[in-house]
Amino acid sequence: METKEINPSITEAMVTGKIYHIRDQKVMLDSDLSDLYQVETKQLKRQVKRNLLRFPADFMFELSDEEQKILRSQFGTLGHGKYSKYGIMAFTEQGVAMLSSVLSSERAILVNIEIIRTFTKIRAALVESNSLRSDVERIKNRLNDHDKNLEIVFNYLDELIISRENEKEPRKRIGFKPDFI
Template identity: 40%
Template sequence: MLPDESVMSKILLIRGKRVMIDKDLAELYGIPTKRLNEQVKRNLQRFPEDFMFQLTAGEKAEVVAICDHLKRLRFSAALPYVFTEHGAVMLACILNSDRAIAVNIQIVRIFTRMREMVLTHKDILLKLDQVEKRLAGHDEQIALVFEYLKQLLAPPQEPRQKIGFLQ
């Protein structure tokens, strides 16, 4: 099996969805990208818009610029397809091989783990936001305390009249 890190590095965020590019999936499944796309086109009814979509030219250029392992896509005239977690599951159904099933199970587990990590980090970020909001007004109050301390520590500007008994 492949290391989880190598699979995780192939998951991208495009249009607000975590997706994998057809080239990367084909590589993981051990088949040519052309064959993967042929199978998808034969079974288009299994891949609605929320399972798979094709990148625009701008998105393709952005992906190629960001991902070093996809530099060769720059010279391809075809726009790549990307698959969400559900699309990757559906790929395992149409690519009926032991490797496809094993890789698919690993991909689903990684997507699930990533979702759990996001939820955990979301809770932490919400708590940090609450603490930040609570402490936001404290900066002004602390500055005011330091201003009063400076006034107390500064020598008086005018000599004060002495109070008390004269001897």
């Protein structure tokens, strides 16, 4: 059986621009997802509400009024009054994946694939970033230790120089004296 490829005309940049950081999670909003899936937001919400068991709290949550105000003021993406009747739904990566089972169109499936790929790339970039950050920290710590050790050596040298300068009598030489001197 041949699978028909439909170009969803979704780019990684389009998806990345619609991912928000809310409640310490990376999420996508229902209106943005409905734009990508080319369905009305109310249809998307209706399908989700009909299948609420598929969307536990770690898959999807509704934004509080305060969160909606903050989102509106920070990003300017939400038109005032556009969502006054219903709360905004925010979907985590797992919630977005679950949407493909609720929205049965081919476009929904293909768009979900692109979204999941984007989430995966973001996660990989974060892991790489954290790895680089830890490498830099390790190098900084080594340099700090090196600097501290050098400072200790120079302090000892300074103490030796000062103690030599403070000696009143020249020190008696110790050791082997050749006969010819």
